Amino acid sequence: xVRLVESGGGLVxxxxxxxxxxxxxxxxxxxxxxxxxxxxxxxxxxxVAAISWSLGSTYYADSxxxxxxxxxxxxxNTVYLQMNSLKPEDTAVYYCAEAKAIAVVTIPQAYNYWGxxxxxxxxx
Numbered sequence: 001x002v003r004l005v006e007s008g009g010g011l012v013x014x015x016x017x018x019x020x021x022x023x024x025x026x027x028x029x030x031x032x033x034x035x036x037x038x039x040x041x042x043x044x045x046x047x048v049a050a051i052s053w054s055l056g057s058t059y060y061a062d063s064x065x066x067x068x069x070x071x072x073x074x075x076x077n078t079v080y081l082q083m084n085s086l087k088p089e090d091t092a093v094y095y096c097a098e099a100k101a102i103a104v105v106t107i108p109q110a111y112n113y114w115g116x117x118x119x120x121x122x123x124x
Contacts, residue, residue, distance in 0.1 A: 002026045002113040004096050009118030012086055016122070020081040022096030022115055033099040034079040035111060036070060038092035038120075048094070049081060050104035059104040064090075086122045093117040 008020040020036070035050035049060045049070040058070050069082040079096060097111035105111070 002098055004098065004113055004115035006094065006096050006115040006118040009094060009120045011121045011123065014086060014088055014122055014124050016086050017082070017084045018086065018120060020083065020094055020096075020118060020120075022079045022081075024077040024079075024098065031102050032112075033102060033104050034070075034072065035097050035099060035105070036079075036081045036094060037097060037108060038090075038094045039117075040092040043092075045095070045108055047106040047108075050099070050106065051079065052102055052104050054102065057104055059106065061106075083120070086120075088122045088124045090120060091122050092120060094120050 003026045004024050006022045012018055033052045036048040037045050038048050039045040047061050051058045051070045051072055067085045072079040095117045096115045098113040099105050099110055100112050
């Protein structure tokens with residue numbers, strides 16, 4: 001069993017930055033991809049970014065490309081999401097998740113374990 005805990009959310013003005021962290025516990029994993037998703041009120045959960053754990057390959061949604069950066073620290077079992085140039089439309093609950101595969105994937109069904117989420121609110 002894997003437990004994922006996100007942190008780093010909060011309230012920020014448009015144009016500002018936040019860094020989200022997701023730390024995993026329960027077992028050591030070094031082969032599965034990790035992803036970040038977000039869900040705004042009344043909307044479906046959407047893919048934000050993903051990283052393959054061993055190769056470091058990354059993939060981003062078009063809406064965040066060039067503004068967000070996903071990274072990981074294998075020694076700390078932690079994945080990060082650096083969010084710059086935030087916009088009000090980035091407001092959502094952000095979730096990290098562990099994929100069922102080693103390659104980056106973008107659909108929620110491809111992920112086994114999820115964190116509880118952290119709220120990000122961007123004011124205009």
